[in-house]
Amino acid sequence: MQYLLNVEKLSVSFETPKGVVDAVREISFTLGKERLGIVGESGSGKSQTGRAILGLTSKNGSVSANHILFDGADLSRMTERDMRKIRGARISMIMQDPRYSLNPVMRVGEQIAEAFRVHTRASRRQAKDRTIEMLNRVKIREADKVYNLFPHEVSGGMGQRIMIAMMLIPEPDILIADEPTSALDVTVQLQILSILDDMVREQGMGLILISHDLNLVSSFCDRVLVMYGGQILESLNASDLNNAKHPYTRGLLNCLPSLERQGELAVLTRDPKWLEGGYNIP
Amino acid sequence: MGLKTPLGLEGMVNKSFPPPIVGQLFRLFSSLILTFIGLTAITFIIGRVMPADPVLAIVGDRASREVYDAMYLQMGLDKPLIQQYLIYISNVVQGDFGKSIMTARDVLDDLIRFFPATLELATIATLIGVFIGVPMGVGAAVYQGQWFDHLVRVIGLFGYSVPIFWLGMVALLIFYGWLDVLPGPGRIEVFYDGVVNPVTGIILIDSALQEEWEVFWNAVDHLILPSTILATFALAYIARMTRSFMLDQLNQEYVLTARVKGLKESSVIWGHAFRNVLVQLITIIGLTYASLLEGSVLTETIFSWPGIGQYITTSLFNADMNAVIGGTVVVGICFVGINILSDALYKLADPRARGD
Incomplete structure (x- = not known):
C-alpha cells in the first residue's frame, strides 16, 4: 500500500529523578490515507508516539528511531528549522481539551488565522477570509462573530471545532487527533467526530486517532493498533476488533459494559510476559 | 457576550440606563x-x-x-x-495640611518640593527594573538550567538579599571616590541650583522643557547611581517573578498548540506565552512601583536625595505629625492610583477579567 508515514523502531524515553522511563519501545507502523486508531490505557505511550512524530517531545525526553519516513524525508533526522515547515503545514495535531489548548488571551479567529499565515504569504485580509470560511466548514454559525470571541467565551464543543479549523486550515496531509473528544460532553462527542470525519474525507488526509475508547475507535477507524507498556501488542482491522486474539485486547473488551452480557464486569489482568517481546498471539 | 443573548435582547442591554461606566x-x-x-x-x-x-x-x-x-x-x-x-x-x-514644625512651611508646599524627587527616582528605577528584569526572567525560563538561568538566579538572589545601604555606599566609594566618573550625592550640582524654574519639580522634565541641556545632563549623571541601586531590588524581584511565571506558561498546552502550528520559537515565546505572563506581571510591576514611590529612606539618605521617604522619616523623628500625615496621604494616593491603573491595564491584557 502507498503509505504517507512509515515509522520503524520508534522509542521515546524520559530522564526522571527515579531513573529512565521508557514511554515508547521500538514500535513500528505505517499509515496510509486511512483512519488509524491507537488505543491503550493511560501511560501506554500513545500520546508520546504522536508527539514524537512531530518532534515535540518535551526537553527531558529523548527520541530514537530507525526512521520516521514522511514524503521521502526522515523526520527523526530533520533539523528543527525543517521540522517547522512540516508542523502545521504537513502534519498537524489536535489535543484533548480546548480549554487548555487555546491561548486564553488571543481572539480565536486570530489564532486560526495565525496557523494559516505561518505557512503562506497571505495578507491579514486573506487570512481572515480563509478563517471565516474554515469556521463555516466546521459548522459554526455566525462565524464572523465567533472570530472575535476569546476562548473562555466559547463552549467545549465549539472550542474543539475551532481547534479542528485551526489545525486543518493549512491543509495538512496527516492529522493526529489526541483524545479529541475525551474532554467533551457525550452529546457533542459525536458531532465533533462527524465533523472530523467529513473534513478528513474531503481533504483526503491520513488520520491517527489516539484514544482510550475502544468502541469509538472501532466504529470510527479503519485499522487499530493496541498499545500497552510502550509497545504495540496487536494490529488489526477495526471490523475484526471483536475477534481480537491478544489476551490484553480481549481483556479490554471484556471490561466494557454491554447490554447483552449480564453480571459483574471482568477485571483486567496483566501478564509481564506481554512486554518481554516475541509474545506470540495464540 | 453577543452570542449568549438573542439579537433583540442584546440591543436592549446595550441601551441600558444609566450606562455601565457611571456605575x-x-x-x-x-x-x-x-x-x-x-x-x-x-x-x-x-x-x-x-x-x-x-x-x-x-x-x-x-x-x-x-x-x-x-x-x-x-x-x-x-x-x-x-x-x-x-x-x-x-x-x-481645602488643601490645607497644616504647617510643618520642622521646616516652618505649609506641609503642602513641602510635599510639592519633596515628592517629585522621589517620583523621578522611583520611575527611572522601575523602568530599569522592567526593561532589564523582564527579558532576563524570560531568558532564564527559556534556557532553564543553563548558564544564563544560573546567572539570572545569582543576580536575583544578590539583588534581593544585599542590603541597599551597603550597595549604595560601595557604589559611591568606587564610582565617586576612586574612579571619579560619576557625581556624588544630591540631585544636581549646587552650581546649577535654581537655574531651571520648577514647573513639575522633576528636574529632567523641567530642564528639557526649558532647553537647559547642561542641567539636564548633570541631573542624568546624578540619577545614575541612586536609580541603579534602587533598581537592583526591583530588577531582582521582577526577573525572579518573570522567570517563574514564564516557566509556568511554557508548560501550558496552548504553547504546544503554537508549536504544532509550526511557529518559530521566538513567536511561541513572545507572541503566545509572554502575553499571558504580561497579565500576571502587571500586578507585580504595579506593586513594585508603588513601594518605590513610598520613598526608599536608605537610598535617599545615602545619596542626600531630598525625597518623600527622607521627609517622612525626619518628620517622624521630630514628632512633626502634620508632615507625617501629609506624606502618608500622598503615599496612599499613589498606592490607590497605581492600583486603579494596574486594574485597568489588567483588564486590557486579560479578556477573562473584563466581565460584562
Missing part, C-alpha cells in the same frame, strides 16, 4: 473616599495617641507653663479626638 466611576470614587478616610483616620489617631508631645516639639522644653498652655489651646488639643480629626479633614479637603 464603575461611582464604585471607583467610593473606594477612593473610603481609602482616604481610613488612611487619614489611622495615621491621625496614631499621631495623637503617640507619647511624643506635639506642643513640646513646637515651644521647646524650656517654655513657660503659660506659653505651653496657650499653644495647647491654639492647636485644639483640648477638644475630643473625633472633633480634632473632623477639623483636620475639613482643612485637608
Whole structure:
C-alpha cells in the first residue's frame, strides 16, 4: 500500500529523578490515507508516539528511531528549522481539551488565522477570509462573530471545532487527533467526530486517532493498533476488533459494559510476559 | 457576550440606563473616599495617641507653663479626638495640611518640593527594573538550567538579599571616590541650583522643557547611581517573578498548540506565552512601583536625595505629625492610583477579567 508515514523502531524515553522511563519501545507502523486508531490505557505511550512524530517531545525526553519516513524525508533526522515547515503545514495535531489548548488571551479567529499565515504569504485580509470560511466548514454559525470571541467565551464543543479549523486550515496531509473528544460532553462527542470525519474525507488526509475508547475507535477507524507498556501488542482491522486474539485486547473488551452480557464486569489482568517481546498471539 | 443573548435582547442591554461606566466611576470614587478616610483616620489617631508631645516639639522644653498652655489651646488639643480629626479633614479637603514644625512651611508646599524627587527616582528605577528584569526572567525560563538561568538566579538572589545601604555606599566609594566618573550625592550640582524654574519639580522634565541641556545632563549623571541601586531590588524581584511565571506558561498546552502550528520559537515565546505572563506581571510591576514611590529612606539618605521617604522619616523623628500625615496621604494616593491603573491595564491584557 502507498503509505504517507512509515515509522520503524520508534522509542521515546524520559530522564526522571527515579531513573529512565521508557514511554515508547521500538514500535513500528505505517499509515496510509486511512483512519488509524491507537488505543491503550493511560501511560501506554500513545500520546508520546504522536508527539514524537512531530518532534515535540518535551526537553527531558529523548527520541530514537530507525526512521520516521514522511514524503521521502526522515523526520527523526530533520533539523528543527525543517521540522517547522512540516508542523502545521504537513502534519498537524489536535489535543484533548480546548480549554487548555487555546491561548486564553488571543481572539480565536486570530489564532486560526495565525496557523494559516505561518505557512503562506497571505495578507491579514486573506487570512481572515480563509478563517471565516474554515469556521463555516466546521459548522459554526455566525462565524464572523465567533472570530472575535476569546476562548473562555466559547463552549467545549465549539472550542474543539475551532481547534479542528485551526489545525486543518493549512491543509495538512496527516492529522493526529489526541483524545479529541475525551474532554467533551457525550452529546457533542459525536458531532465533533462527524465533523472530523467529513473534513478528513474531503481533504483526503491520513488520520491517527489516539484514544482510550475502544468502541469509538472501532466504529470510527479503519485499522487499530493496541498499545500497552510502550509497545504495540496487536494490529488489526477495526471490523475484526471483536475477534481480537491478544489476551490484553480481549481483556479490554471484556471490561466494557454491554447490554447483552449480564453480571459483574471482568477485571483486567496483566501478564509481564506481554512486554518481554516475541509474545506470540495464540 | 453577543452570542449568549438573542439579537433583540442584546440591543436592549446595550441601551441600558444609566450606562455601565457611571456605575464603575461611582464604585471607583467610593473606594477612593473610603481609602482616604481610613488612611487619614489611622495615621491621625496614631499621631495623637503617640507619647511624643506635639506642643513640646513646637515651644521647646524650656517654655513657660503659660506659653505651653496657650499653644495647647491654639492647636485644639483640648477638644475630643473625633472633633480634632473632623477639623483636620475639613482643612485637608481645602488643601490645607497644616504647617510643618520642622521646616516652618505649609506641609503642602513641602510635599510639592519633596515628592517629585522621589517620583523621578522611583520611575527611572522601575523602568530599569522592567526593561532589564523582564527579558532576563524570560531568558532564564527559556534556557532553564543553563548558564544564563544560573546567572539570572545569582543576580536575583544578590539583588534581593544585599542590603541597599551597603550597595549604595560601595557604589559611591568606587564610582565617586576612586574612579571619579560619576557625581556624588544630591540631585544636581549646587552650581546649577535654581537655574531651571520648577514647573513639575522633576528636574529632567523641567530642564528639557526649558532647553537647559547642561542641567539636564548633570541631573542624568546624578540619577545614575541612586536609580541603579534602587533598581537592583526591583530588577531582582521582577526577573525572579518573570522567570517563574514564564516557566509556568511554557508548560501550558496552548504553547504546544503554537508549536504544532509550526511557529518559530521566538513567536511561541513572545507572541503566545509572554502575553499571558504580561497579565500576571502587571500586578507585580504595579506593586513594585508603588513601594518605590513610598520613598526608599536608605537610598535617599545615602545619596542626600531630598525625597518623600527622607521627609517622612525626619518628620517622624521630630514628632512633626502634620508632615507625617501629609506624606502618608500622598503615599496612599499613589498606592490607590497605581492600583486603579494596574486594574485597568489588567483588564486590557486579560479578556477573562473584563466581565460584562
